[in-house]
Amino acid sequence: MKKQDQLNVVFLNCTLKKSPATSNTDAFIKVASDTFKKLKVKTETIRVVDFNVSYGVSSDEKGDDEWPKILKKIKACDIFIIATPVWRGDRSSIAKKVVERLDGVMSEGNKSDGQYPTYNKIGGVMVDGNEDGAKNAAASLLLDLSEQGFTLPVNAFTYYVGEAGPGPSYIEAEGDKHFFTNNMTLLMVHNILHLAETLKSNPYPTNLNTIEEEAKAMSK
């Protein structure tokens, strides 16, 4: 169990609502977070909208940009999970802003092998909404995470949505008692944990600098 003790997960809550407003996404995160805790993983949840995150695609937009504070925690985690509510059948504008800012890490490759700071971390996605849009939101986030350095296990995502149209959201709908969603959440957590431990002992040997040279040689 030693390894598991060392693992930590960071959840980004991408709700549109600032603290202390009730966040359904926060309640959903809690289910995953509690499961991680039982498995001896340290957890932390960051509510992005409470920070002054600038628009942009770099790791530091300067001025009063607070993304660097969040990014520091992402860089220090083993497991990174983006949790977003569904608005208009898609991830929230906060979740979109997060992946725009995450592009910055791709320019932070280290000198030895060019791997950027998110390499060898595991990613996951949680989506909750009162209705339709979870898979659409999840798909684009999985693509982003895969390109931005994260490895994705089987069932890298979990979601809750209700019937078509306005209706109760996660808390009121008792999403925490919805079997399908709980099953997906548990699968995600267990698979993420296995992959995090495995990858920690077996990091990618990929040398991005060498590959870049090889790609250049193949190209015009």
Add this chain to the structure above:
Amino acid sequence: MKKQDQLNVVFLNCTLKKSPATSNTDAFIKVASDTFKKLKVKTETIRVVDFNVSYGVSSDEKGDDEWPKILKKIKACDIFIIATPVWRGDRSSIAKKVVERLDGVMSEGNKSDGQYPTYNKIGGVMVDGNEDGAKNAAASLLLDLSEQGFTLPVNAFTYYVGEAGPGPSYIEAEGDKHFFTNNMTLLMVHNILHLAETLKSNPYPTNLNTIEEEAKAMSK
């Protein structure tokens, strides 16, 4: 190198054009396939449209359905890559049909731990088009693969598309000499290979049956 010798990759070419018509997607696959071969991985490419694949969401739709022939090869591979052309800014209708049929494996969990036949395999996605649509196509395929049992490495996808509007496709555009695409392809291949070896030695211990019970206990 022993392990790598044992690994094999199956590519599904989801072009709309039957053999022997020239397939741009086939030319794109070849770049990845050749790279795998150099790394001692066995490769096979299946052109789905040449088979009589029935519509449906099961592993065998009976009658003259030839999906079971393809599925047999998917079940025997270590690495599974869906390659699709872009049509209308999205994956081809053949690629969509493939993931519909792949849902069948999710009902084929084994008795001991409920894992389905695709668990512990690595997935990847390749998309080529004359224009816009690659990331949209890739995102939905990554979501499908993740739910259908596959693990996705950093950079689990690679793509080539040209400028907005009609224009040359992969072969004519010399996509095989496009640096960005080649770089993505090499990264995908190398990261897939590492993850395939790693996961082969460290399969998921996840017991889907136990988790299902646990999820039931949490739910109403």
Add this chain to the structure above:
Amino acid sequence: MKKQDQLNVVFLNCTLKKSPATSNTDAFIKVASDTFKKLKVKTETIRVVDFNVSYGVSSDEKGDDEWPKILKKIKACDIFIIATPVWRGDRSSIAKKVVERLDGVMSEGNKSDGQYPTYNKIGGVMVDGNEDGAKNAAASLLLDLSEQGFTLPVNAFTYYVGEAGPGPSYIEAEGDKHFFTNNMTLLMVHNILHLAETLKSNPYPTNLNTIEEEAKAMSK
């Protein structure tokens, strides 16, 4: 009411299941179809999977391709509605095949003004599923219809989906008694009808040939 008598709507049912299997999408179409009938619009529903539609992106792929039979009816209609089930959070592979084939009309511009046969027709989208994916399916279909010649009213789409996970589909879930969905369906039908009548009396004067010349003059 004279004009309405002359209007006719064609629904394409993009279910994966051949007749005479029960189709939830068919039951959903019936609600819209019955509403159109009450408003004196002629209706016809075509179940695409019952036809031998070839893969491709032209209006006639020759051989035993039966798309021309369907296309003939689309060309003769005033209102064209694509109805698709959700599979894997997206439109069905049949619905995707339909829009691939519809690209063919864009090469059938007439000599006088270059407008293709679908210009001045109204489009609509219906999506039903047991769970999540309706808006994603609808969005891509609306984009396709807009580029392929159709005009889209306010509320050009309607959908029914249930809660996250496996569950009852439209018929079993009594989607025909789901208020939100019925409201969307009625809005779609009424708005489509108004726009169809309006556009029939006021067709686009747009000359695609002249515009092409103008665009060439602006470009390099």
Add this chain to the structure above:
Amino acid sequence: MKKQDQLNVVFLNCTLKKSPATSNTDAFIKVASDTFKKLKVKTETIRVVDFNVSYGVSSDEKGDDEWPKILKKIKACDIFIIATPVWRGDRSSIAKKVVERLDGVMSEGNKSDGQYPTYNKIGGVMVDGNEDGAKNAAASLLLDLSEQGFTLPVNAFTYYVGEAGPGPSYIEAEGDKHFFTNNMTLLMVHNILHLAETLKSNPYPTNLNTIEEEAKAMSK
């Protein structure tokens, strides 16, 4: 030409970059805007990021929210065009925030027929990026506009993107001289204009209150 004189278009530039930074999206808008001007339509472009737009889904989030200023102009326009850059293969987070906020109008139905303030306006979408993602961005925006009260003509969108990977954006790539894009832009402008004039003379007679009653009667 009288009617055209009365028409006005509002463009929302959803770039991530505040004034006075150069915006490629702005340069792209200019092509459409100049075409509208030649056709005697008044034009105005609003750069959303220069305003303090709060997160939320209502028409006024109070406090220092400046969305009401923008919304006022949207309510006063005949034609509404959302222009967004591509980031991560999708619309910008600003464009997403805009459609989240636009949901507010759907609660502002008037008493007589329940139509909300955007009914009888025409919508359009412009997307520019250095690479892949335009159709994905456009599709979700078209869905939003259709539900939020706008009518969409044939070719309701236009876009420019370059080849896969990093590369020149609209200005540097001379997107304003790209034939395909210019052709799409001109088609969009001309079709929007026709539909705006037509709908102005023939507004929807749809009574949302009556339809709601009818839908209730059909439902449980």
